[in-house]
Amino acid sequence: MKAHKTTLSVRELQKTIGQWKSRKITDSTIAKLLELMLGMTAYMNEDAVYPVENFYDISKALKFKNARYLVEAVRLSGAFGIVPGDNVYGMSSFYSYLWKEKEKTDDSAETLPVTLPVKLPQGDIYNIYTIQDNKNNTSSGRISSAEKSLEAARNFFHLINKNPMDKMQIFTPLIDGFQQKEGLAREDACANLVYLVNELLVPYFASQERFMKSTHVGRLCWLSNLLKSAGGLRMLKDATDAGRRQRVQNLADMRSEQRNNHPLCEFEWTDKESGLRFYDDPLEGMVNIPDNAPPRPGAGAEWNVLSGKWGSYEL
Secondary structure, eight states, rough: OOSSOOOOOHHHHHHHHHHHHHTOOOOOHHHHHHHHHHOOOGOTTTTEEEEEEHHHHHHHTTSSSSHHHHHHHHHHOOOOEEEOOSTTTTTEEEEETTTOOOOOOOGGGOOOOOOOOOOOSSSSSGOOOOOOHHHHHHHOOOOOOHHHHHHHHHHHHHHHHHHHHIIIIIIIIHHHHHHHHHTOOHHHHHEEEEEEEIIIIIHHHOOOGTTTTHHHHHHHHHHHHHHSSHHHHHHHHHHHHHHHHHHHHHHHHHHHHHOOOOOOOOOEEEEETTOOOEEEEEEEEEEEOTTSSSOOOOOOOEEEETTTTTTTOOO
């Protein structure tokens, strides 16, 4: 594969980076866009474009959160040619002007992204699908092909969830796998599955042109094969990692909320559910305070179990 343009001046590069910074693109994203612009040939097809079927793999290689963030960065940069497509991303491919000549009709810099999937509730598996009310399209009476694909992908997983046999054959093993490999509670394993479906599988299938032409049985076979493939295993890992990050964040939020409850004094905190009193010691960690103890007198005070009194609290 031969590049269309084999040289790039320092001035051109500085100008491009300056434009990206003026558009509030972060330094880390700029580095990723440069890789795409210079050419990641492993993810190009024979026409020197990045096709939609490679978006997910590209997003993982460049450490974007997911393919949607990749697409948003490409659009915002205005430095790539974009071939429109009737899918969830609104594009069938994009390309670097260093590798492919800019088409005369290419107005990618001014093309606005289509509506991307809205994050769905993640309480349990029964929230895996939610009918969404798109007021703009309802009022105009028009629904785009991309939205139809997205709705069809959501409905596909909704049908799986409603069918006891399909649910047992597809969803239950995934939940069991999350639970066993990570040692999770069932609720947390279900949350991993909800993320896998809402954030990864639905956008993936909605972006594939042949999805709308497939029967339900064909889609089930497709899903089964996908989950066994290298790409599917990466999705499972991404869902596992996302679930782990969310649990860490939830725990941090819970601890922060707990420690902001100071009914007696600012130097100790009380757990709202149990009513137990605590303070944080730099060496011992979280220390329980007896119910009958007076309020902790200072930030350096330590509870003496033997004397039943607060020790020196001079810092």
